[in-house]
Amino acid sequence: MKKNQTTVKPVHKPIFANGDDIQIPVFTQLKPDGTVYADAGPSSLDEPTARRIYRAMLYTRVLDERMLAAQRQGRLSFYMQCTGEEAAVIGSTAALDDADMIMAQYREQGALAYRGFTTDEFMDQLFGNERDPAHGRQMPIHYGSRDLYYLTISSPLATQIPQATGYAYGQKLAGKGNCTLTIFGEGAASEGDFHAALNMASVHKVPVIFLCRNNGYAISTPVAEQFAGDGIAARAFGYRMQSIRVDGNDILAMYEATREARRLAVEQNEPVLIEAMTYRLAAHSSSDDPSGYRSKKEEEAWHKKDPLRRMQRWLIEHGWWNEDEERELTESLRREVLDGMKQAEKRRPPALETLVSDVYAETPPLLREQFEALEAHIRRHPETYPKSAPWLDDDSATEGRA
Amino acid sequence: MSRMNLLQAVNNALDTAMAADERVLCFGEDVGIFGGVFRATSHLQEKYGRARCFNTPLVEQGIIGFANGLAAQGSVPVAEIQFADYIYPAFDQLVNETAKFRYRSGNLFDVGGLTVRAPYGGGIAGGHYHSQSPEAYFAHTPGLTVVVPRNPHQAKGLLLASIRSPDPVIFFEPKRLYRASVGEVPDEDYELPLRQAEVIKEGNDITLLAWGAQMEVIEQAAEMAEKEGVSCELIDLRTIVPWDIETVVQSVLKTGRLIVSHEAPLTGGFASEIAATIQSRCFLYLESPIERVTGLDTPFPLTLEKEYMPGPLKVLDAIHRTMDF
Numbered sequence: 001m002k003k004n005q006t007t008v009k010p011v012h013k014p015i016f017a018n019g020d021d022i023q024i025p026v027f028t029q030l031k032p033d034g035t036v037y038a039d040a041g042p043s044s045l046d047e048p049t050a051r052r053i054y055r056a057m058l059y060t061r062v063l064d065e066r067m068l069a070a071q072r073q074g075r076l077s078f079y080m081q082c083t084g085e086e087a088a089v090i091g092s093t094a095a096l097d098d099a100d101m102i103m104a105q106y107r108e109q110g111a112l113a114y115r116g117f118t119t120d121e122f123m124d125q126l127f128g129n130e131r132d133p134a135h136g137r138q139m140p141i142h143y144g145s146r147d148l149y150y151l152t153i154s155s156p157l158a159t160q161i162p163q164a165t166g167y168a169y170g171q172k173l174a175g176k177g178n179c180t181l182t183i184f185g186e187g188a189a190s191e192g193d194f195h196a197a198l199n200m201a202s203v204h205k206v207p208v209i210f211l212c213r214n215n216g217y218a219i220s221t222p223v224a225e226q227f228a229g230d231g232i233a234a235r236a237f238g239y240r241m242q243s244i245r246v247d248g249n250d251i252l253a254m255y256e257a258t259r260e261a262r263r264l265a266v267e268q269n270e271p272v273l274i275e276a277m278t279y280r281l282a283a284h285s286s287s288d289d290p291s292g293y294r295s296k297k298e299e300e301a302w303h304k305k306d307p308l309r310r311m312q313r314w315l316i317e318h319g320w321w322n323e324d325e326e327r328e329l330t331e332s333l334r335r336e337v338l339d340g341m342k343q344a345e346k347r348r349p350p351a352l353e354t355l356v357s358d359v360y361a362e363t364p365p366l367l368r369e370q371f372e373a374l375e376a377h378i379r380r381h382p383e384t385y386p387k388s389a390p391w392l393d394d395d396s397a398t399e400g401r402a
Numbered sequence: 403m404s405r406m407n408l409l410q411a412v413n414n415a416l417d418t419a420m421a422a423d424e425r426v427l428c429f430g431e432d433v434g435i436f437g438g439v440f441r442a443t444s445h446l447q448e449k450y451g452r453a454r455c456f457n458t459p460l461v462e463q464g465i466i467g468f469a470n471g472l473a474a475q476g477s478v479p480v481a482e483i484q485f486a487d488y489i490y491p492a493f494d495q496l497v498n499e500t501a502k503f504r505y506r507s508g509n510l511f512d513v514g515g516l517t518v519r520a521p522y523g524g525g526i527a528g529g530h531y532h533s534q535s536p537e538a539y540f541a542h543t544p545g546l547t548v549v550v551p552r553n554p555h556q557a558k559g560l561l562l563a564s565i566r567s568p569d570p571v572i573f574f575e576p577k578r579l580y581r582a583s584v585g586e587v588p589d590e591d592y593e594l595p596l597r598q599a600e601v602i603k604e605g606n607d608i609t610l611l612a613w614g615a616q617m618e619v620i621e622q623a624a625e626m627a628e629k630e631g632v633s634c635e636l637i638d639l640r641t642i643v644p645w646d647i648e649t650v651v652q653s654v655l656k657t658g659r660l661i662v663s664h665e666a667p668l669t670g671g672f673a674s675e676i677a678a679t680i681q682s683r684c685f686l687y688l689e690s691p692i693e694r695v696t697g698l699d700t701p702f703p704l705t706l707e708k709e710y711m712p713g714p715l716k717v718l719d720a721i722h723r724t725m726d727f
Contacts, residue, residue, distance in 0.1 A: 077527040128705040136705030139529040155531035156488055157460060190459035192491060218460050220436035225457045293436050349705050359700050367699045370668065374698070374709060381715050388709050 024233045026277060027257055028247035032305060034313020036252070043252045044259065047320050053094045053251060054315055055329065056114035057086040057308050062333040063109065063122065070341060071286040076126060080141045084281030086110045087307030088213050091254025092181060092274070095262060101167055101180040103151045103160040106141055108183050115148040119336050123344030130347055135354035158184060158191035161210065165201040168208035172269060179207040179265040187218025189232050201271035202239040209261045210273045213248065215280040220293040233275035241271055248276030249307040349387040351395045406587045409580040411554035412442045415561040416480060418591050420450050423478060426565060428455045430465055430482030439484055440521060440580055466492035466518065470499050473513035473570070480565060486522035486574055487531045500570045501545030516570040521577035523615050524665055524711060529704040535666040540572050541643040541675070547571045548642040549596060550614035554585045559594030560640065567596055576615035599646035601653065605635035608659040608724060610717070611650060611676065613639040616663050623717035632725055642672055650676065651683045658689035659724045663712050668696040690727035693720040
């Protein structure tokens with residue numbers, strides 16, 4: 001507004017603008033064949049980081065394949081895949097400090113894999129057993145880790161985006177040079193929370209990076225029915241925010257763009273919006289069937305742009321990877337995930353006490369009373385409650401283990 | 403008559419309403435060509451075109467604000483919120499706008515044409531955010547009508563009545579029963595009355611009151627109690643607000659005992675309102691305290707969902723406590 005008032009000359013005939021004259025290019029460095037565009041210059045990605053990224057991408061792919069199969073076998077109630085979006089999620093995570101905060105939507109398990117979330121941790125959450133830190137309260141894939149600076153997932157869309165602005169404002173005050181990365185889909189960017197978050201971040205000069213995974217669909221709704229403008233990136237201008245559009249399946253571009261965004265955020269307190277152009281290769285979730293709203297042909301075209309294969313070719317080109325390593329790692333990851341799953345399935349459910357703990361820091365008397373009535377009820381009908389009845393005596397002996 | 407599940411009955415009601423009145427529009431997230439994540443709006447876009455049945459961007463506050471505007475203009479919007487758990491971004495539009503449109507303008511403007519459909523309730527392993535029963539939040543807002551059907555026949559008749567009601571209606575659909583509840587549904591256009599509870603089984607010893615998916619639960623509890631010689635009267639409240647006090651009063655005057663059951667937490671649940679009203683109207687006729695069998699005062703859980711839920715055995719235990727008081 002200041003700019004308009006002071007530097008732009010008034011006009012005396014109505015002139016409208018719809019932003020069509022602003023063209024936002026796609027930033028890309030890595031070609032589909034694994035070679036780098038000539039003018040891209042050398043990547044700042046070093047070998048150890050590149051290998052760590054690729055391992056996390058492969059792990060995420062293996063995890064997703066195995067767990068979707070487990071859902072199909074009826075071993076797991078629900079699952080969501082990151083498939084096709086690994087470069088966007090992991091490339092951006094890799095460009096952060098490991099102590100920067102991540103507030104994701106629900107399809108970003110790759111970020112956790114990169115930061116070292118263990119197979120047991122994945123499995124205990126997925127199976128909601130006694131070792132899940134959230135005590136089996138949430139649906140599968142709602143991971144969280146305080147140690148890995150990853151906020152526990154909440155299903156309602158976009159709620160984490162303004163929270164990221166607030167969290168990052170606190171980081172700025174704390175002065176330790178950290179920022180927050182919040183990740184969400186292009187559908188979630190339609191929510192009011194998205195707009196509130198960007199405006200507040202810009203007004204208060206907050207070190208936050210907004211990463212939109214523009215993967216083409218919000219469940220069945222294609223982008224053409226989600227917005228009429230030029231994607232998500234253009235929205236930043238309305239808030240006077242730095243913005244960039246990136247090839248989300250290009251690991252080098254995602255890494256580079258986020259590295260620079262982090263520098264702007266942390267060194268200059270400039271929030272940044274990144275729009276990663278990618279594609280949700282899998283269904284929305286295990287409950288969804290995309291054949292009702294998109295073509296096989298379209299899916300196949302995107303399979304050819306698979307971010308894993310693209311990075312693999314680049315790694316091999318550099319002599320940082322080979323096919324033997326690929327085979328060995330894939331096999332060992334598959335074993336690890338399968339073994340982890342078998343262990344997690346066998347663990348007992350969370351203690352009954354966990355139903356009522358954490359509602360408040362201290363359980364109020366009425367809820368305590370409800371718990372005692374529930375316990376007495378389960379003791380009267382143990383056969384109806386196989387997930388809690390067998391352990392009631394053990395648990396009351398240790399005053400609940402929650 | 404056709405055999406339908408609850409989802410097909412909802413779809414059939416929408417189809418009937420759109421065929422009968424071209425002002426009726428259906429929209430929401432994924433309701434277009436896909437027909438909604440549960441398929442409640444299947445084929446409506448094909449039949450009535452994209453102008454009358456369409457996908458919206460993913461923004462609940464926008465969907466309901468847009469619907470309020472459409473209703474004020476004279477259209478008859480049927481807006482879908484994909485899960486009742488996701489209705490809260492639209493809370494402002496519903497509570498401050500929808501509910502007060504007529505009152506604040508002295509009836510210069512109203513949004514009576516609006517119906518908001520949302521699947522609610524637990525029992526599908528949906529955790530915190532695909533299981534809630536938020537009826538009490540809206541029941542606390544004068545101006546809103548809240549309706550919950552228990553089976554396919556009820557769903558079609560009550561939804562058609564809601565769409566044609568002169569007041570805005572929030573229509574919560576029991577998603578656990580979407581495919582599980584199957585029954586005969588008239589093919590023709592019909593309405594069932596709003597603001598009227600239904601006595602679905604007469605009895606003398608105790609009144610069991612619920613709505614939506616919880617009806618099945620109190621029916622199972624009643625069957626077990628009947629085997630023990632307890633005669634149960636079952637009432638489906640159907641419209642949560644404005645609620646049919648008279649039908650419940652008449653029943654409790656006869657039985658002297660009342661259990662109200664819902665999945666939502668105990669504190670501030672609609673059972674509390676019913677209990678307060680009934681004890682005041684029937685005080686000298688009550689043989690025992692009115693019992694509430696509800697969810698716990700916790701968020702909706704996942705692994706221990708069954709423990710949370712007010713299942714038939716919890717209702718049966720309450721029947722015993724009430725009868726033995």
